[in-house]
Every structure is written in structure tokens, then in C-alpha cells.
Amino acid sequence: MKGMKVFKFGGASVNSVERIQNLAAIVRSFNDQPLTIVISAMGKTTNALEKVVEAFYAGKKEEALQLFGVVKNQHLTTAKYLLVTHYNPCLARLNDFFTEIEWLLHDKPVRDFDYYYDQVVCVGELLSTCIISYFLNQEGIANEWLDVRDLLRTDDNFRDATIDWKVSTERIHSHLTPNNSQLTTPIYVTQGFIGATADNESTTLGREGSDYTAAVFANMLEAESVTIWKDVEGVMNADPKQFPDAQLIQELSFREVIEMAYYGAQVIHPKTIKPLQNKDIPLLVKCFLDPSLPGTTIHKKNAKALPPIIVVKQQQVLMQLNSQDFSFVGEQPMSHLYAWINQSRIKPNLVQTGAIGVQLCFDDRADRLEQLASKASNEFDVQLEKNLTLLTIRHYTREKFEALTNGKEILLQQQSKETVQVLYREPQ
Ligand SMILES: Nc1ncnc2c1ncn2[C@@H]1O[C@H](COP(=O)(O)OP(=O)(O)O)[C@@H](O)[C@H]1O
Numbered sequence: 241m242k243g244m245k246v247f248k249f250g251g252a253s254v255n256s257v258e259r260i261q262n263l264a265a266i267v268r269s270f271n272d273q274p275l276t277i278v279i280s281a282m283g284k285t286t287n288a289l290e291k292v293v294e295a296f297y298a299g300k301k302e303e304a305l306q307l308f309g310v311v312k313n314q315h316l317t318t319a320k321y322l323l324v325t326h327y328n329p330c331l332a333r334l335n336d337f338f339t340e341i342e343w344l345l346h347d348k349p350v351r352d353f354d355y356y357y358d359q360v361v362c363v364g365e366l367l368s369t370c371i372i373s374y375f376l377n378q379e380g381i382a383n384e385w386l387d388v389r390d391l392l393r394t395d396d397n398f399r400d401a402t403i404d405w406k407v408s409t410e411r412i413h414s415h416l417t418p419n420n421s422q423l424t425t426p427i428y429v430t431q432g433f434i435g436a437t438a439d440n441e442s443t444t445l446g447r448e449g450s451d452y453t454a455a456v457f458a459n460m461l462e463a464e465s466v467t468i469w470k471d472v473e474g475v476m477n478a479d480p481k482q483f484p485d486a487q488l489i490q491e492l493s494f495r496e497v498i499e500m501a502y503y504g505a506q507v508i509h510p511k512t513i514k515p516l517q518n519k520d521i522p523l524l525v526k527c528f529l530d531p532s533l534p535g536t537t538i539h540k541k542n543a544k545a546l547p548p549i550i551v552v553k554q555q556q557v558l559m560q561l562n563s564q565d566f567s568f569v570g571e572q573p574m575s576h577l578y579a580w581i582n583q584s585r586i587k588p589n590l591v592q593t594g595a596i597g598v599q600l601c602f603d604d605r606a607d608r609l610e611q612l613a614s615k616a617s618n619e620f621d622v623q624l625e626k627n628l629t630l631l632t633i634r635h636y637t638r639e640k641f642e643a644l645t646n647g648k649e650i651l652l653q654q655q656s657k658e659t660v661q662v663l664y665r666e667p668q
């Protein structure tokens with residue numbers, strides 16, 4: 241859509257009354273520009289809802305209801321602080337969402353955990369967008385709230401659903417046309433991270449998936465740009481929480497950012513880049529605490545010389561597989577291994593093969609690793625080691641590498657011209 245900008249506000253940018261007021265000020269400063277605003281659940285609501293669904297699935301109904309009560313009260317308090325004229329209609333909508341979840345929590349689980357996870361967890365985004373949409377309307381920023389579950393059709397791979405691009409594009413085109421909107425300037429408010437199946441069952445797109453939703457909307461709407469509003473200045477050469485001297489990178493290529501995200505940089509969800517690169521839509525990462533800062537522009541142009549970019553992933557698990565009868569780990573056992581990895585829905589962060597063994601590094605997803613280890617034990621001797629750290633340095637220098645690995649007990653190392661990765665034990 242001509243001139244449409246897509247904004248994404250994450251959990252940190254809407255985690256308090258003041259931050260939602262700040263969001264409104266940012267949106268107001270873009271007055272008279274068509275906007276699609278994709279919003280995540282407030283603060284750590286998704287984590288809290290995970291606990292609700294875990295209790296429900298463990299048969300602890302009262303605990304699940306009590307935990308959900310806490311989430312409910314937090315949202316009611318926020319709504320009460322923010323809303324005056326628009327409080328009653330908002331409350332009616334919030335109550336509908338609450339009731340739906342409470343009904344579900346009164347049932348006994350008869351389907352997979354992942355199904356219930358999505359039905360419960362999706363409410364975080366529904367609640368946050370409902371409150372924010374009413375607040376913006378109250379503040380004179382006329383907007384339309386869209387239930388993204390009517391727009392983004394997915395498959396039923398709960399917790400990691402795949403978008404049906406054809407159906408979703410058609411729906412977005414027919415719903416978000418200027419002729420359809422009652423607004424002079426279309427401003428839409430919708431949820432990140434969630435979608436729905438053809439049977440109207442809610443789905444989620446993978447944790448931290450709201451960046452991806454914003455990119456999907458931008459692609460389908462052929463938007464002018466996407467802006468992700470963060471609590472940091474922009475994309476830096478390391479997580480400033482781990483490296484206080486991290487420096488801002490003002491310009492990055494799609495290629496560089498997809499690599500950073502792939503290696504685990506938490507700043508952008510890895511699936512975000514492809515839909516934008518495919519339509520050549522720039523991605524801006526800006527600071528919601530100070531919108532006047534330049535931030536980072538990510539686009540197709542190659543950036544100038546980059547500093548070493550550091551990504552540290554903790555809580556890693558090394559899986560060592562050794563052939564049981566001293567036969568080589570050739571194509572056949574490797575193809576079995578990749579099939580099991582695929583079935584276990586877990587992605588290796590590093591793989592190293594040898595004559596009779598393979599070493600793989602994963603995030604610590606206990607259930608999925610157990611599933612993989614049990615399948616692999618049919619053909620390999622399996623050993624697991626936990627609590628490791630995976631360090632990736634892109635555009636590394638010898639000095640940087642030495643400074644960051646000094647004193648560490650390295651278990652695996654892989655190096656290409658641009659990137660070095662090491663898996664190490666923290667010193668005891
Ligand atoms: N290379 C990086 N550059 C900037 N921030 C980073 C980087 N790597 C990790 N981060 C972290 O990402 C955080 C912002 O992302 P996140 O908390 O997911 O935001 P939100 O949930 O609001 O989208 C920052 O607070 C920062 O600690």
C-alpha cells in the first residue's frame with residue numbers, strides 16, 4: 241500500500257502505563273501517515289501465560305486459574321490507569337478474552353500440550369493490543385483494531401506455525417484497503433506472534449515472533465519500511481547487557497543481519513529478514529526511549545567495514561554421537577540423523593563431523609533433546625554435556641578472539657573467513 245509504514249512495538253516498549261503513553265507520542269509524531277502497528281504482549285506476559293498452560297496441562301486447575309488471575313489483574317490495572325472515556329467498552333472486550341481462557345482452563349486437557357499452549361498464550365497479544373487501540377482512540381489517534389487471526393492463516397503446527405502466504409495475502413489485501421477503512425488516514429493496530437488455522441484455532445509463530453509478523457505484513461502490503469522500536473539505540477556489535485562498551489552500527493545489510501540473527505543475536509528474530517529482503521523493504525531499528533536517535537538502517541546495500549560482531553549463547557548442550565561398531569559416519573547415518581533432528585523440531589547451532597563421530601550443539605530444550613537422543617541411540621552411542629556457552633564472532637580479529645576466549649576450556653571450534661565459533665565450558 242502506498243506510503244504504508246509498519247511499526248513493531250515489543251514487550252519492553254509496552255510494559256507500563258508510561259511506556260504505552262510514550263508509544264502514543266511516537267505514533268502521534270507520524271501523524272497523517274498510514275501505519276500498521278504490530279504489538280507484542282506486555283512485558284513478560286508470554287512467560288506468565290506459559291506458566292498458566294503448564295499448570296493446566298499438569299492437571300493443576302486451581303493453580304492455572306490463580307496464575308491467570310494475576311495476568312488478568314495486571315491488564316485491568318493498566319487499562320484503568322490509561323482509560324477514562326474508553327474504559328467501559330475496553331473492559332467489555334477484555335472480559336470476553338478472559339472468559340474464553342477461563343472456560344478452557346476449566347476443561348480437562350485431551351489434546352497435545354502445544355495446542356493448549358497456543359490457545360492460552362495468544363491472549364497476551366490480544367489483551368495488549370485491545371488496551372492500546374482503545375487508548376490511542378481516546379487520545380485522538382483514530383485507529384482500527386484488527387484480529388490478526390482473521391488475517392494470518394497458518395498450518396496447525398502449534399507453537400511454530402507456518403504462514404499460508406496465498407490466503408493471508410488475499411485477506412490482508414481485502415481487509416486493509418483504504419476504501420475499506422472508515423479512517424481518513426488508515427492506522428491499524430494488530431497483534432504480533434499469532435495467527436489461526438483454517439478451523440479458527442489460534443496458533444503462534446515461535447517465541448519472539450512479532451518481528452516476523454511485522455515483516456510479513458510489510459511484505460504483503462508492499463510497505464515503505466518497517467520500524468522496530470527497541471529499548472536500545474539500534475543494532476549494536478554485541479548485546480549491550482553483556483558488553484556495556486558495545487557500539488551502535490548505523491547501517492547494516494540484510495545479509496549481515498540474517499547471519500547475526502542466525503547465530504543467535506537476540507535483537508531481531510531470524511525469520512524477519514527474508515520477507516523484507518524479498519521485497520527490498522528497509523528495516524529500521526529505533527530507540528523508543530529517544531526516537532530522535534538515528535538508530536540502525538538495514539537494507540540491501542553492503543555496509544562499510546564492520547567491527548567484530550559478537551554473539552554469546554548460554555545454556556548450550558553438546559551432543560556427542562559415536563558410531564557403535566567403529567563404522568564411518570557416512571551419508572546414510574547422517575541422513576538418518578538429520579531426519580531425527582527434523583522430527584524432534586530442534587535446530588543444531590553447530591555441527592562437526594569426524595570419522596566415527598558427530599558433535600552437535602543445541603539450545604537446552606530438554607524435551608526435544610531427549611526425543612532426539614532416544615532416536616539417535618538406535619545407531620550411535622550418545623553423550624550429553626550441559627551448561628556450555630557458544631561464542632560467535634563475525635569479522636573477527638585475532639585480538640578479539642583471544643580476549644574473549646582467554647581462560648576458557650574450548651570443546652569445539654569452527655572457523656571460516658568471516659566467522660569463528662567456539663563452544664566452551666565456563667571456568668569453574
Ligand atoms: N546486537 C545487539 N544489539 C542491540 N541489542 C541487542 C543485541 N543483542 C541482544 N540485544 C538485546 O536485545 C534487547 C531488545 O530486544 P527485546 O528485549 O527482544 O525487545 P522486545 O521484546 O521489546 O522486542 C536489548 O535490550 C538488548 O539487550
Ligand SMILES: N[C@@H](CC(=O)OP(=O)(O)O)C(=O)O
Pocket residue numbers: 249250251252280281286287364432433446447448449450451
Ligand atoms: N510475546 C511473544 C512475541 C514477541 O515477539 O515478543 P517480543 O516482541 O517482546 O520479543 C514472546 O514473548 O515471545
